[in-house]
Amino acid sequence: MPGSETALTRAPRRGAHRMKLRARLLIALSGDPDGAPPWVRELAQGDDRGWFAEDGPAWTVHAGMGTMVAGIRALLLQALHPGALAGVHDWSRYREDPIGRLTGTVRWVICLTYGSRAQAQRETARVGRFHERVSGTYRATDGTEVTYSAADADLVEWVHLAFTDAFLTCHEAWGGPIPGGPDAYVAEWATAGRLMRVSDPPRTEAELRRRLDAHLEAGVLRRDERVDDVVRFLGRPPFRDSRSMSLAYRVLFASAVATIPRRYRELLGLRRTWLPVVTLTRGILAVTGRTLSGGPRAQDFARRRLRRLEQADAAARGSA
Secondary structure (H helix, E strand, O other): OHHHHHHHHHHHHHHHHHHHHHHHHHHHHHOOOOOOOHHHHHHHOOOOOOOOOOOOHHHHHHHOOOHHHHHHHHHHHHOOOHHHHHHHHHHOOOOOOHHHHHHHHHHHHHHHHHOOHHHHHHHHHHHHHHHOOOEEEEEOOOOOEEEEEOOOHHHHHHHHHHHHHHHHHHHHHHOOOOOOOHHHHHHHHHHHHHHOOOOOOOOOHHHHHHHHHHHHHOOOOOOOHHHHHHHHHHHOOOOOOOHHHHHHHHHHHHHHHHOOOHHHHHHHOOOOOOOOHHHHHHHHHHHHHHHHOOOOOHHHHHHHHHHHHHHHHHHHHHHO
16 A cells, blocks of 8 residues: 555654664764763773762763753853853864864763762863863953963862753753752762862752852853853854754753853843743753663663672672
8 A cells, every 4th residue: 555655664764864863962972873982881890889879869960861951051151250261262172073072071971970980080080181281361350361270279160060050950950850859969969079179069059059159249250252152152053964953952052041040141141032942842852862762871881880799799798
């Protein structure tokens, strides 16, 4: 029958399109079309349980699809600190290689969240080696020239605050319950802050928001032509060869803007759209989640390490 033949030929095309889309997304997120580069497979290795509890707050938030929006939101907020922005402007290759920049950030988050402590330490050292050469000067809000280094306490704190706030906010918007609640996530991810040399990271949601607002109220944050340039760049879809992915990215960007408090949004020169992007994003993230399913995830590799360690502990107790 003609109708049946059409259905039979359409299904393989849909399947091929989904596999192609999945590969594109995984390359953007991990640098590998299968989503399992060496550093992801290494999550199954190691001789300790890592820094974060299995299925705990950090595992839950960082496995959620809301991270797709959180990454955009974190970069927007981070750009408001002239020191952090100078480091990106002077040293990052985000313009020439935005996908590579994204993959590097994803790698750091995944290795710290799901890896052994040894792997997390190596990943922290990798990022630290790059940061060692990041230094220069920037113009402060009062017009004075300020010398900066990526290791400066206020810069590493601001990056940690913006990251934590973005991932928590976006999970609350598009994810499920967090074990222990928002405070548990902030307290647990404070470990990552300490590993990155944040001296006193916040441990509650209220303290996180208070510390963010302190930077704003102290007049540290500002908007200038560099901020406008970053905002324009982040607003442009990195998937220009795919109309559907470009459209989806525009919605995710608008949702990232919608979740930013008004005072920060105004400082960025951004407005909320009248479109129901938060609802649209829920649908996009659901489709993306289904597209990425079908293969092992980062936490699945981590579970292999945990089960191996449990078996070794059980064997040791049995032979005692």
